[in-house]
Amino acid sequence: MLNQVMFFLFGAMIVIFSLLTVTSRKVLRAAVYLLFVLISTAGLYFALSYNFLAAVQLTVYAGGIVVLIIFSILLTSHVSERAVMAPLKESLLSALATVAGAILTLITILKFVFVPGTGVDPHQNITDVGNALVSYNRDGYALPFEVVSVLLLAAMIGAIVVAKKEKISKK
Amino acid sequence: MIQNIPLSYYLVISTLMFFIGIYGFLTRRNLITMLMSVELILNSVNINFVAFNRYLYPQQLQGHFFMLIVIAVAAAEAAVAIAIIINIYRNFKSIDVENVDEMKY
Numbered sequence: 001m002l003n004q005v006m007f008f009l010f011g012a013m014i015v016i017f018s019l020l021t022v023t024s025r026k027v028l029r030a031a032v033y034l035l036f037v038l039i040s041t042a043g044l045y046f047a048l049s050y051n052f053l054a055a056v057q058l059t060v061y062a063g064g065i066v067v068l069i070i071f072s073i074l075l076t077s078h079v080s081e082r083a084v085m086a087p088l089k090e091s092l093l094s095a096l097a098t099v100a101g102a103i104l105t106l107i108t109i110l111k112f113v114f115v116p117g118t119g120v121d122p123h124q125n126i127t128d129v130g131n132a133l134v135s136y137n138r139d140g141y142a143l144p145f146e147v148v149s150v151l152l153l154a155a156m157i158g159a160i161v162v163a164k165k166e167k168i169s170k171k
Numbered sequence: 172m173i174q175n176i177p178l179s180y181y182l183v184i185s186t187l188m189f190f191i192g193i194y195g196f197l198t199r200r201n202l203i204t205m206l207m208s209v210e211l212i213l214n215s216v217n218i219n220f221v222a223f224n225r226y227l228y229p230q231q232l233q234g235h236f237f238m239l240i241v242i243a244v245a246a247a248e249a250a251v252a253i254a255i256i257i258n259i260y261r262n263f264k265s266i267d268v269e270n271v272d273e274m275k276y
Contacts, residue, residue: 007176011184018188018211022195027204034207037188041214044181048225053238057217060242065210065249072253073203076260084267086198094197102190109182116178117227132232141236148243155247163254 007047013040025082031070038062052126181222188215202256202266206249213245 017036024030038061045054085091136142192211199205217238224234260266 004175015187018191022191068249076266084200091198094194098190098194105186109179114178117229144240148240152247155251159250159254163257
């Protein structure tokens with residue numbers, strides 16, 4: 001009973017704040033609504049008893065990316081500035097297309113019968129996740145781990161090169 | 172923990188979030204809000220991965236790692252995108268896609 005209440009609370013928060021994120025005219029407010037969406041998603045992961053994923057969601061998404069976005073908003077626009085939206089005709093067409101796509105997908109999902117897995121209790125142990133992350137055996141994920149580390153290094157260098165001032169390279 | 176909540180409820184929520192993100196991507200004209208719409212889309216995909224992992228294959232960890240990798244890619248993408256946005260702002264004094272319509276250099 002309680003988990004149902006929590007699920008519907010988080011689900012309603014996700015949908016409402018997502019809508020506010022894409023429709024709010026004030027950019028900074030939209031970023032704060034995005035923060036609420038990400039925190040509610042972490043709540044859903046807690047409801048699924050995946051504590052590690054919820055913690056990652058809270059630290060990386062809600063803690064890292066949202067702070068980055070808010071920083072760049074404050075650097076590039078005034079707080080009182082109102083965002084420019086698409087013209088009315090274009091918005092209506094976009095809304096029509098997305099509503100049609102959503103209805104199609106929802107019908108497909110609700111008609112499909114999912115067979116629940118009959119496994120043992122889920123991995124609630126962070127040790128299992130950590131062991132699989134650096135294991136190179138059959139069920140190990142060492143290769144994607146290394147690939148992601150190279151990707152993060154490349155993104156870091158790329159971001160520095162793109163954002164640095166021109167004057168340095170002209171010397 | 173997950174009694175009385177079918178898998179399709181999670182999928183409905185993530186579908187709504189995905190299409191709201193697409194709507195925002197189509198109608199927004201500010202680069203940062205378009206980036207926020209992309210974050211919504213990525214987050215809805217994460218919900219799908221995690222819910223499938225929990226309901227259909229609870230003894231395995233594939234969904235965990237897909238979700239972790241998607242988060243890492245999202246973080247890298249946000250960092251690079253914001254570097255590009257700040258560079259665009261320096262050159263054009265604006266980050267609306269309507270005003271940024273010439274390829275300099």
